[in-house]
Structures are given as C-alpha cells and as structure tokens.
Amino acid sequence: MNYFIMMQDDRISNAIEPVGVSEVISAEKVVDEQIYKIDKLNLQFPVREKEVVEYVDFIQRPVSLLSDKLKQLIEKYVPDIYTKSVVLVDINRVRQDLYWLVVPPRIKCLSHQSEFHKDGTVKKLVIDEKKVASYKVFKIDGIMEEYTVISLDVAESLLRRDFMGIRLKKIEKQSMQKEVI
Template sequence: MNYFILSQDERITNAVKPVGIAQVIKKELLTIERMEELEELERQFPVLEKGEMVYTDLIEKPIMLISDAVKQLVEKYVPNMPFKAVVLTDMPKLMQTLYWLVIPPRVRCLSTQTEFHLDGTLKKLVIDEQLAAPYSFFQIEGIKEQFIVVNIELAESILRRDFRGIRLQKIQTEGRWNDILSVGK
C-alpha cells in the first residue's frame, strides 16, 4: 500500500499564520494522552495581518491545524480521531475561521531501511507497510519530525476535493506489497 506525508504547500506564500498559538499550545501537549489538558487552553487566536491572506485547508506551523472540511473527511476514515476546535480571528476584517487541532496516533512502523543523520533527523524514511496497514491517518513513532501520514485511500479522497494548500509526498515502503510487485516484474 502507498502512504503519503500530508503537509502545507509552501508555494502559497501568503497563507494565513496564527499568532501566539505556539506559546499556549506547547508541543509536549500534542499527544493523545494529554488531549484533556488542551481542553482547558485558549481556543481563539489572532492571525498575522499581512495584506490579502489565503486560508489554506492545512496550516503546518507553528502547529498542525486542518480546516473543517478536511476534518469532516478525516472523520469518515477515522471516526474516533480526537480533535480540538481552534478559531482564527482576523480583527480588522471582523472574520473568524474554524480550524481543528488534530493529534493522530503514533504508530511504530519504521522499517529497518530507514536512515538517520548523526543529529537524529531523517535521512531516508521507509515505513513497514504491514505495521502501518491498520491506520489511515497517523504519525510515525521513533522520529524527531512531526509528520502526519495518510494512506492511499485518504490521499486520493483529498485529491478529489477542492482543497487549498495541501501537499502529499509519497513515502517509500517495504513489505508485502513491494515483494509482490518485485516478483511480478
């Protein structure tokens, strides 16, 4: 099976940027086990004012936020996925936009073929598709990077919709499907 890293399309240079969210929602809180602690935190954040802004369907930094439309799609594939509402506020335009903080499960699916740099960052990512197979939307355990990974069914569903600012990057896999393809050549 094919898997893809879900990320923000960096070609959209005027994408909206939330201000102050990283100071309130710390990265160490972004685990399923600590989701309840997030409920008590601020839910509304201003956006950086800089001319005409594009509200993309995925905001990757400072923390990953997805639009309401993407959330509804993810829920079809993973009905029990925990989400936290976050409202981005553009005060000069008197506009509020609903986004969702999502914390996918961390899955131990690294292949032994994965390679790391000396500082522990990824050099070459390879996932074991048999370990990842039960999941449609997840993070990879055992790496420093905060990637959200989607399987091919969810990736195709994302591509069929008119989402803005989402990029999908294929991940190399090892496992049963690659073995079958190799034998069939």
C-alpha cells in the same frame, strides 16, 4: 498500500499564520497521554497581519490544524480521531475561521531501512507497512519531524476535492529483499 506525508504547500507564500499557538499548545501537550490538558482550553488565536491572506485547508506548523471541510473528510475515514476546535481571528478583516487541532495516533512503524542525518532528522523515511495496515491517518513515532501521514484512499479522496494548500509526498515502504553480505 501506499502512504503519503500530508504537508502544507510552501509555494503559497501568503498562507494564513496563527500567532501565539506554540505558547499555548506545546508539543508535549499534543500526545495521547497529555491531550486532556488541551480539552480544558478555549483556543482562539490572532493571525499574522498580511496584505493578502490565503485560507489554506492544512496548517502544518506549529501544530497540525485542519479546516472545517478537511476535518469532515478525515472523520469519514477515522471517526474517533481526536480534534479540538481552534478559532483563528483576523481582526483587520473582521473575520473568524474555524480550524481543528488534530492529534492522530503515533505509530512505531519505522523500518530499519530509514536513514537519518547526524542531527537526528530524517534523511530517508521508510515505514514498515505491516505495522500501519489498519491506520488511515497517523503520525510516526521515533522521528523528530511531526509528519501527518495518510493512506492512499484518504489521499485519493482529498485530491478529488477542491482543497487548497496541501501537498502530498509518497513514503517508501520497507522492501522485503534480504540483504546479502
């Protein structure tokens, strides 16, 4: 099966930007063992003031946030995925929008064929398909980047609908060829 990195479309320069999220939701809290700390929080954040704001369906940074419509689609494939409601408030437009913090499971699926830059970031991402065969949405354990990965069937379903602000990048699968030395 093929897998894709789900990314926020950086071509949309006026996408909605929540402010102050990283002060409340740190990367350490967005892991399975620490998720209970988020459950107790009432998450409401203002958005950065802009002349025009596009309400995209996927916000990648500082944490992964899904629109309500995208969350409903993801839950059809992964009913037990952890989500927490987040309200984004645009005071100037007197508008509140419901987004969802999503915390997919972290899977150790890196292939030995993956390559890294000197600073530890991914140069060439290759996953071991056997380790992720049963997962539809997940994050990759063992890399610095916070990639949200979706399976081919989720990607196809996403593309059949009118979601805005989402790009998909195909991930390489581990080749089964033996190296000759």
